[in-house]
Amino acid sequence: MLLRVLFSAVFWAFLVVSSIVLFPIALVIWATTARFDPKKKLLHRFTCFWGSLYTWFNPAWPVTLEGREHIRSDATYVMVANHQSLLDILVLFRLFRHYKWVSKVENFRVPLIGWNMSLNGYIELKRGDRTSVVQMMGACRVTLAEGNSIMMFPEGTRSLDGRMRAFKTGAFELAKASGRPILPIVLNGTSNALPKRGFVLQGRHPIHISILEEIPAEEFAEQPVEELTERVRDLIGEKLLEMGAPPPR
Numbered sequence: 001m002l003l004r005v006l007f008s009a010v011f012w013a014f015l016v017v018s019s020i021v022l023f024p025i026a027l028v029i030w031a032t033t034a035r036f037d038p039k040k041k042l043l044h045r046f047t048c049f050w051g052s053l054y055t056w057f058n059p060a061w062p063v064t065l066e067g068r069e070h071i072r073s074d075a076t077y078v079m080v081a082n083h084q085s086l087l088d089i090l091v092l093f094r095l096f097r098h099y100k101w102v103s104k105v106e107n108f109r110v111p112l113i114g115w116n117m118s119l120n121g122y123i124e125l126k127r128g129d130r131t132s133v134v135q136m137m138g139a140c141r142v143t144l145a146e147g148n149s150i151m152m153f154p155e156g157t158r159s160l161d162g163r164m165r166a167f168k169t170g171a172f173e174l175a176k177a178s179g180r181p182i183l184p185i186v187l188n189g190t191s192n193a194l195p196k197r198g199f200v201l202q203g204r205h206p207i208h209i210s211i212l213e214e215i216p217a218e219e220f221a222e223q224p225v226e227e228l229t230e231r232v233r234d235l236i237g238e239k240l241l242e243m244g245a246p247p248p249r
Helices: 002-033 041-056 087-095 113-120 130-145 170-178 225-242
Strands: 063-066 078-081 100-104 123-125 150-152 182-188 207-211
Touching: 002 041, 002 113, 041 087, 041 113, 063 087, 078 170, 078 225, 087 182, 087 207, 100 113, 100 130, 123 130, 130 150, 130 170, 150 170, 170 182, 170 225, 182 225
Parallel strands: 063 207, 078 150, 078 182, 100 123, 100 150
Antiparallel strands: 182 207
């Protein structure tokens, strides 16, 4: 246990120091590319590099990524992933594909990291606040119309035990309203590496990312949003079971 605590302290110290070093670079990229890169693709790509550092250099978190070929470079998606851990955000940067996060407002208040999220134009959500939900949905519609994919966790919050929770319908309402395809993404192993409660890393745990085949918009244009929500949840749940994850709630 002592070794885990020490290793965790080193990891979080590295995160802080690297953020101090990298945020000024992000600020320069934001300032110098704003005129010719309105989607902030270069800044997001740098953020993917920044976020990936914490899995690249951590031998306790070997990451396997499959299905990258399912992501079309010219497509604008509603990307949806299950949510096991705080690490999911870092792990999904390993996709190195352009998208805008939908994230709880508290994350934007984190010094340096949250400031970079704001520079990227990621979308804030205050959970439990109906007005914020309406504003988030409006921002997502504009973002999709501008040709940016969005990334959402339909569960809304992290799982306590690694078991997938019920999905909210917001992401799927957006996909139907915008006519954009849905790209389901499956994450497994992050809940074992860093559970929801606590900041002590839990030893060596392989992490797996699987990008499933996209669901074209024309396939669900007439499907009720509740059925579509359960359809995607079932697809992700089936893949999680194949990976050895506990059954969904």
